[in-house]
Amino acid sequence: MSYGPKPWLQAHWDLRAAGNFILGGTGTGLLLAAALAGPAAWRWPLAAGMALIAAGLGAVWLEIGRKLRAINVLFNARTSWMAREAYVAVLVFGLGLAALALGRAPLAQAAALAALGFVYCQGRILFAAKGIPAWRTRGVVALIVATALAEGGGLLFAAAVWVVRPLPTSWLVALALALFARGAAWSRYRSRLGAGAARLALEASGRILLYAGTAAPLALLTIGLLLPGLAPGADFLAGLAALAAGWRLKFVLLRRAAYNQGFSLPELPVRGGR
Amino acid sequence: MVADLRRCVGCQTCTAACKHANSTPPGVQWRRVLDMEVGEYPDVQRAFVPVGCMHCADPPCMHVCPSTATRQRADGIVTIDYDLCIGCAYCAVACPYQARYKTDDPSFAYGEAMPSEQQGFDARRIGVATKCTFCAERIDAGLAQGMVPGIDPDATPACVNSCIAKALHFGDAEDPASNVSQLLAENQHFRMHEELGTEPGFYYLWDKRR
Numbered sequence: 049m050s051y052g053p054k055p056w057l058q059a060h061w062d063l064r065a066a067g068n069f070i071l072g073g074t075g076t077g078l079l080l081a082a083a084l085a086g087p088a089a090w091r092w093p094l095a096a097g098m099a100l101i102a103a104g105l106g107a108v109w110l111e112i113g114r115k116l117r118a119i120n121v122l123f124n125a126r127t128s129w130m131a132r133e134a135y136v137a138v139l140v141f142g143l144g145l146a147a148l149a150l151g152r153a154p155l156a157q158a159a160a161l162a163a164l165g166f167v168y169c170q171g172r173i174l175f176a177a178k179g180i181p182a183w184r185t186r187g188v189v190a191l192i193v194a195t196a197l198a199e200g201g202g203l204l205f206a207a208a209v210w211v212v213r214p215l216p217t218s219w220l221v222a223l224a225l226a227l228f229a230r231g232a233a234w235s236r237y238r239s240r241l242g243a244g245a246a247r248l249a250l251e252a253s254g255r256i257l258l259y260a261g262t263a264a265p266l267a268l269l270t271i272g273l274l275l276p277g278l279a280p281g282a283d284f285l286a287g288l289a290a291l292a293a294g295w296r297l298k299f300v301l302l303r304r305a306a307y308n309q310g311f312s313l314p315e316l317p318v319r320g321g322r
Numbered sequence: 323m324v325a326d327l328r329r330c331v332g333c334q335t336c337t338a339a340c341k342h343a344n345s346t347p348p349g350v351q352w353r354r355v356l357d358m359e360v361g362e363y364p365d366v367q368r369a370f371v372p373v374g375c376m377h378c379a380d381p382p383c384m385h386v387c388p389s390t391a392t393r394q395r396a397d398g399i400v401t402i403d404y405d406l407c408i409g410c411a412y413c414a415v416a417c418p419y420q421a422r423y424k425t426d427d428p429s430f431a432y433g434e435a436m437p438s439e440q441q442g443f444d445a446r447r448i449g450v451a452t453k454c455t456f457c458a459e460r461i462d463a464g465l466a467q468g469m470v471p472g473i474d475p476d477a478t479p480a481c482v483n484s485c486i487a488k489a490l491h492f493g494d495a496e497d498p499a500s501n502v503s504q505l506l507a508e509n510q511h512f513r514m515h516e517e518l519g520t521e522p523g524f525y526y527l528w529d530k531r532r
Contacts, residue, residue: 113448
């Protein structure tokens with residue numbers, strides 16, 4: 049067996065693990081969107097958001113080697129962000145299900161706050177993975193949180209455009225802010241990402257995020273505002289673009305940019321002296 | 323653990339000894355020796371570099387482990403409790419040294435288990451994280467008999483015992499009189515990826531002190 053100092057892709061976390069970050073982030077964004085959506089339309093985004101988070105957790109459960117011991121994930125909340133993520137998930141589902149059962153919007157808002165904690169834990173899970181430079185780069189937590197907000201907002205737009213007409217201006221402003229925040233978080237993260245294989249792997253997705261996932265949705269939202277007749281289609285496309293660009297970026301971050309740093313020798317052996 | 327890079331000849335005897343002592347399945351190699359080419363023609367140098375779990379003083383694998391399966395003993399050896407581990411592989415992506423493995427299904431060198439593989443097979447290792455233990459059971463058994471790890475072979479990791487070039491050394495780095503402390507005092511050394519702050523317990527000697 050021979051390895052050089054050249055980094056190679058991690059093979060431990062596959063699409064199932066990436067699914068937890070992708071679906072969990074979007075679900076969280078949807079929960080936050082539900083909290084901001086107002087009294088008329090919080091139930092379905094809340095239910096859909098919880099379903100997405102559950103699907104993400106289910107996906108990662110399929111990846112663990114000892115599925116019947118999954119409860120052990122709760123044992124080390126003292127230092128492990130994965131354990132903390134599990135505890136916060138329990139809180140999200142508890143509050144969310146209570147909100148749906150009791151019909152209480154404030155409980156949905158509390159669930160959204162807890163979901164924000166959930167996605168923050170996801171960001172910290174990546175940041176604590178010292179073996180993967182693209183994950184341990186400062187700014188990854190803000191990127192994960194910001195893209196969750198944009199993805200959730202995007203999904204809300206893409207789905208709500210058929211049932212809520214016209215979409216409230218406050219929703220447009222919230223999505224636009226989330227898109228700006230994600231664009232800024234990506235730029236900040238990218239500036240801190242060192243040169244290397246991970247950066248190369250992320251560059252294309254980053255450009256897509258900025259152009260197709262940020263600029264294009266903002267332009268479409270503006271078109272919808274100026275030309276109300278085109279608004280349903282424009283808003284739908286804007287939401288879809290915001291969602292898809294975020295999913296692509298996270299998939300690449302989790303799978304294609306997840307290079308380790310290989311091995312390195314700061315000094316070479318001086319032979320013959322011993 | 324101390325590896326003298328000037329002495330290692332890349333014979334892989336330590337990797338074979340580790341495999342024999344720990345019955346690791348195909349593809350799982352707790353002790354490896356990298357064959358590195360460094361530089362560009364015509365300034366190229368070849369180095370053989372033993373690697374594995376560095377038993378870090380501040381191990382990221384332990385901090386991220388959600389189940390407390392990964393722990394650190396008082397003597398610094400980082401261990402995995404196979405009965406607690408859920409096999410999430412978070413420790414594997416947190417390890418900067420690619421020292422951890424997860425095997426989801428039993429596998430054997432020739433398909434069916436040979437008698438030696440049957441003898442060493444441990445079902446608890448399926449679906450969980452595994453890595454070098456510094457042959458902790460061997461060390462403990464030796465210590466119980468009053469032996470000194472790194473000096474007495476029966477209290478020393480198999481890879482160190484097997485090294486044909488005396489490139490691998492094991493001992494108590496906190497004891498200034500120990501074999502490894504003396505080697506570290508007499509030679510220039512480094513630890514891999516030291517900038518990450520994990521304080522690896524694996525030192526590489528590369529030159530004499532001037």
